[in-house]
Amino acid sequence: MAKENLNPLESAQKQVKIACDALGLDPSVYEILKEPQRVIEVSIPVKMDDGSVKVFKGYRSVHNDAIGPAKGGVRFHPGVNLDEVKALSVWMTFKCCVTGIPYGGGKGGITVDPSTLSKGELERLSRGYIQGLYKYLGEKIDIPAPDVNTNGQIMAWMVDEYNKLTGHAAVGVITGKPVEWGGSKGRNEATGFGVAVIVREAAAKVGIDMKKASVAVQGFGNVGSFTVKNIQGQGAKIVAVGEWAKDVGTYAIYNEEGLDYEDMAAYMSVHRNLVDYPKAKRISLDEFWALNVDIMVPAALENAVTVEVAEKINAKLVCEAANGPITPDADEVLERKGITVTPDILTNSGGVTVSYFEWVQNLYGYYWEEDEVVQKQEIAMVNAFNDIWKIKEEYNVTMRKATYMHSVKKVADVMKLRGWY
């Protein structure tokens, strides 16, 4: 068999092309959508604590802003590169259409291992990113947010830098901020909470009783950990968690009696990983993927599920909490095996949906209670799930194809109205 293509941009383009063809759209729609509208690459010089200067590469891609200002997170990771950032921005365009929020798609990143930086170096790097890009960001232009290895503190430094450079108190230029300064209640947990909502809805459709379900989650960061918390809250048993640690690489922990979110989170906050977590046994990643569980949730990075991994999966339902965790070839394997997949742009759309709520609150200067945020998020996601399930049934296609058909049509219709083709 030919070597599997792991380029995320080509995966994203393939997903968009399939939807354009299924919808019978004018060929110019795909020509417009296959590449971002704008990509900026910046060099960021950072004064290190030892007095030396290190230069980091940063990127920001705006894929499409037909529907509204670009929206999407900023990732700090050694694997960040131009095609990855472009792909992530493509996915954001169609993710924003899932719950119907008025944004286009953007994404950014810096090629860096932030665990090697001091707090001061991390702050200078975050500010340097904004110094390189502030002319292309704005509350009505392009609005960043957190992603892998970035958080509320980093967003606060970035907004502060933006406000200093522009002279505007524009707190809505970035979302995912701390609640103490313009953040929305519920945003930190929103992606994982939303993943659990989609897992619950999909489980009901495929005949899994959440109260009796066994679940494995790959990744215990922001998305993975809150996914575990909320799925556990539905009465399901989390039997395995897959993770990554320096000097160990990928590993997983397993306990058939179930793992507890609070206990793992407390252990993680002291030890920074789950390698020697005492209430589970360590298993290999190969064993993790092959577990006999009802539901698998990849919540780490892209390309986690290749063809080889997909062949091992025994779950009835796979819910993509990460962006792009299943390769297109692996997707075909899961389809052949009759495993239902809820795609990333639906499953993890809760994060950007609550970012939108944060932006609305910032523009109004009027803040909501957490209950209101959570309730609005849940309604938006359940409605989106039902709309997409209907398309899946009507056209007899996978959830992924139905989701892209739903979203690509929305962007194509607006581009038509605006006279772009």
Ligand SMILES: NC(=O)C1=CN([C@@H]2O[C@H](COP(=O)(O)OP(=O)(O)OC[C@H]3O[C@@H](n4cnc5c(N)ncnc54)[C@H](OP(=O)(O)O)[C@@H]3O)[C@@H](O)[C@H]2O)C=CC1
């Ligand atoms: N944050 C958000 O609101 C949203 C995030 N996403 C997507 O969700 C995914 C996870 O993001 P997020 O949780 O924010 O990121 P975090 O940085 O908070 O967490 C990522 C987690 O995955 C672990 N990890 C990294 N590589 C591997 C691996 N190969 N195998 C197992 N675990 C691994 C990391 O371990 P370690 O810390 O040791 O590196 C970390 O615990 C990404 O694809 C992101 O784009 C999607 C929508 C919104």
Ligand SMILES: O=C(O)CCC(=O)C(=O)O
């Ligand atoms: O909250 C946001 O604006 C974007 C989150 C994000 O980057 C994502 O959904 O992948």
